[in-house]
Amino acid sequence: MTQxxxxxxxTFMLDNKIxxxxxxxxxxxxxxxxxxxxxxxxxxxxxxxxxxxxxxxVKANGRQAAxxxxxxxxxxxxxxxxxxxxxxxxxLLQMLFVxxxxxxxxxxxxxxxxxQATAYALEMMSPHFDHFSPNRPLDASHPEYLLDFNRCILCxxxxxASRDVDGKNVFAxxxxxxxxxxxxxxxxxxxxxxxxxxxxxxxxxxxxxxxIKKRVGFTIPIGERAFDVNPISVxxxxxxxxx
Amino acid sequence: xxxxxxxxxxxxxxxxxxxxxxxMSFLDIDERLFDLIELVEFxxxxxxxxxxxxPCDIGLIEGGLCNAENVHVLREFRANCKILIAVGACAIxxxxxxxxxxxxxxxxxxxxxxxxxxxxxxxxPNDPELPLPLxxxxxxxxxxxxxYFIPGCPPSGDTIWKVLTDLLAGREPELGHALLHYD
Numbered sequence: 001m002t003q004x005x006x007x008x009x010x011t012f013m014l015d016n017k018i019x020x021x022x023x024x025x026x027x028x029x030x031x032x033x034x035x036x037x038x039x040x041x042x043x044x045x046x047x048x049x050x051x052x053x054x055x056x057x058v059k060a061n062g063r064q065a066a067x068x069x070x071x072x073x074x075x076x077x078x079x080x081x082x083x084x085x086x087x088x089x090x091x092l093l094q095m096l097f098v099x100x101x102x103x104x105x106x107x108x109x110x111x112x113x114x115x116q117a118t119a120y121a122l123e124m125m126s127p128h129f130d131h132f133s134p135n136r137p138l139d140a141s142h143p144e145y146l147l148d149f150n151r152c153i154l155c156x157x158x159x160x161a162s163r164d165v166d167g168k169n170v171f172a173x174x175x176x177x178x179x180x181x182x183x184x185x186x187x188x189x190x191x192x193x194x195x196x197x198x199x200x201x202x203x204x205x206x207x208x209x210x211x212i213k214k215r216v217g218f219t220i221p222i223g224e225r226a227f228d229v230n231p232i233s234v235x236x237x238x239x240x241x242x243x
Numbered sequence: 244x245x246x247x248x249x250x251x252x253x254x255x256x257x258x259x260x261x262x263x264x265x266x267m268s269f270l271d272i273d274e275r276l277f278d279l280i281e282l283v284e285f286x287x288x289x290x291x292x293x294x295x296x297x298p299c300d301i302g303l304i305e306g307g308l309c310n311a312e313n314v315h316v317l318r319e320f321r322a323n324c325k326i327l328i329a330v331g332a333c334a335i336x337x338x339x340x341x342x343x344x345x346x347x348x349x350x351x352x353x354x355x356x357x358x359x360x361x362x363x364x365x366x367x368p369n370d371p372e373l374p375l376p377l378x379x380x381x382x383x384x385x386x387x388x389x390x391y392f393i394p395g396c397p398p399s400g401d402t403i404w405k406v407l408t409d410l411l412a413g414r415e416p417e418l419g420h421a422l423l424h425y426d
Contacts, residue, residue, distance in 0.1 A: 103342065104425035105332050105396035111426065120423050125392040126335050130385050133337075135345035222426050231420045 012076035014058075019072075027067035027078055028056055037233040038080050039089055039118050041096075041207060042155035043068035045237065047164070050156050053096075055089050055118065090122045097127040099178075101134065101150035108217030109209030111225025115153055117232035139184065141192030144214055151209040152182045158211060162202035170196045182210070252300040252411070255286040255324060259313040260340045260380060261306025263289075264397040265331040269303070271400030282411055299324045301410065303403075307337040308381045312374035321387040326410065329383045330403065332396040332425065341380040348378050391416055395424050 011018050014031055021030035026049065028038050040056035043049055049068040056067045059079040067080070079085065096102075096115060104110045139147040154173060159182075162170040170191070174183040186193035196202070203211060222228070226238040258266060266289060272279070287296040296302065296316075302324030308314055321327055332338040343351055356365045383389050393406050402422040409416040 097336070101342075101345075103332070103336070103338065106339065106342075107426075116425055119425070120420060123418075123423070125394065126329065126384055126389070127382070128384070131336065131341070131344075131382065133341065133344035133379060228424075 009074045012072050012074065012078060014078045015081050019078075021072040025072050027058060027060065027065075027070050027072050027076075030072045031067065031080075032236065036080075037121075037236060038067050039086075039121060039232075040068060040236075041114060041118060041153060042157065044157055044205060044207075047157060047160045047205075050160065053092070053153065053155060055092055057085065057088065059085065086122055090119075090124050091128070093119050093122060093124055094126075094128045096153050097124075098129045098131045099134070100132075100152060101136070107151065107209045108212050109151070109206075111220075111222055111228045113209055113227070114207035114232065115151075117227035120227070121231055121233050136181075139189075139191050141188075141190040142194075142196060143192070144198050145191060145196065145203060146212045146214055147184070147191055148210055148212060149182060153208055154180055154182065155207060157205040157207060158182070158202045161205045162196075162200065165201040168195060168200065168202070170194045170200070170202060251284045252282060253286050253298065254283040254288075254301045254303070255296045255299045255320065256288040256290070256303040257296070257305070257316055257320060258289065259304060259306035259316060259334070259383075260309035261331060261333045261338070263305070265305035265334075265403075268395075268397035268400050269330075269403050272404045273400065275400075275404055279407065296320050296323045300326065301407075302327045303330050304328070304334055304383055305330045307333045307340055307383065308377060308386060309340050310374040310376045314377075314386060317383060317387055326390045327383075327387070328391045328393060328406070329389045330393045331398060332394065334383050335392050335394055337380045337382050338396065341382075344379045348376060352376075396426055398422075398424070 010022065011020050013019070014036055017036065019030050019034045019036065028040060028043060029045070031038050032045065038056050038058065040053070042053040043056055051066045051069040054066055057064050058067045060070055060076055093115070102115070104116055107113065110116060136149040156173055158171045159173060162168050169185050172183050172185055174181055183189060184191050184194060198213070226235070230238065256266065256269070285291045286299050287293040296319050302320040304317060304320060304327065308317060329335050333340060337344065352367050356362060356367045391406065393402060395402055399422065402418060405418060405422055406416040
């Protein structure tokens with residue numbers, strides 16, 4: 001590393017590596033383009049960032065920022081893969097695990113789940129906190145899709161996809177704070193009473209096991225799924241088969 | 244002169260609200276059991292049928308806490324084991340038994356002992372020998388300090404072996420991508 005590299009107007013430093021970026025790119029966009037993994041959940045490169053899960057938090061010039069919303073700047077010094085930041089990310093994941101009901105052994109999404117795979121990447125060995133065990137009934141009213149709200153992490157990807165890509169506004173996040181919940185935009189509140197379909201982008205963006213296509217859950221056996229094969233740090237957004 | 248034989252470490256295992264799958268997986272270490280018994284001797288365990296846990300170096304607990312007896316056993320292990328390890332999904336987050344947690348216990352007992360077809364004279368068992376069910380199923384770490392966790396449903400024999408051999412060698416257990424699974 002030379003002084004010339006550090007002062008290059010189109011690069012920044014991420015964990016002592018030089019990362020090129022173009023004007024308007026966020027830290028995570030530039031990092032991922034350079035093949036560097038920053039753990040994240042509510043960020044999906046196909047959508048406008050939401051900045052809510054905070055798992056992608058980095059230290060940019062010494063200040064904490066969500067790398068999915070923070071624009072890259074020349075000469076910025078970014079820390080990501082440090083023990084302190086990873087400990088904080090793991091605590092965020094543990095809070096997500098205990099706030100919902102995440103029973104991986106009986107979940108169709110296991111092995112293709114970004115929450116689970118991110119927890120593997122951050123070596124989460126236990127949920128640490130006390131479980132909330134909330135009561136969140138399923139919605140099986142749609143002929144092709146099941147909604148299991150127990151697993152929702154409020155990333156809003158289905159909300160963004162349905163609103164911005166499908167033009168349908170099938171989903172929304174309701175209430176605030178700890179009471180925030182995913183709701184379905186129908187008078188009955190049931191997915192079966194919306195025009196949601198398998199062709200919708202929203203049907204295919206859930207990073208966890210909330211939006212589940214019926215009758216194909218175990219087509220690919222557990223043990224052979226995307227994140228069973230490769231860690232999420234190697235392949236953050238693989239084409240997922242069978243779930 | 245020969246050095247005195249190194250004393251064997253003592254190890255105990257128990258199943259609480261679990262299915263014994265983690266113990267079956269432990270037996271999946273197969274012939275490595277012979278290596279293990281060179282290093283440890285078993286205290287309380289389904290393998291020895293010893294009923295109470297004495298002072299031990301390592302305790303492995305499978306299953307969560309669904310009744311009062313589970314809590315007593317867990318506390319006995321914690322009081323006696325230098326290192327206590329939660330093994331498997333049920334010990335770590337309650338697992339399958341914890342899926343009753345969003346129903347009131349009274350409703351479940353009614354459903355099982357009164358409402359089912361053919362249970363006209365059914366009654367909820369109340370023999371004093373039966374441990375009382377807990378209101379909710381809890382993972383172990385919500386009641387006592389747990390030193391290490393081995394996730395999986397069940398964790399593979401290789402995973403359990405890796406943690407045990409790391410500990411016996413004085414290393415911090417490390418699983419890595421191949422052995423760390425919640426399913």
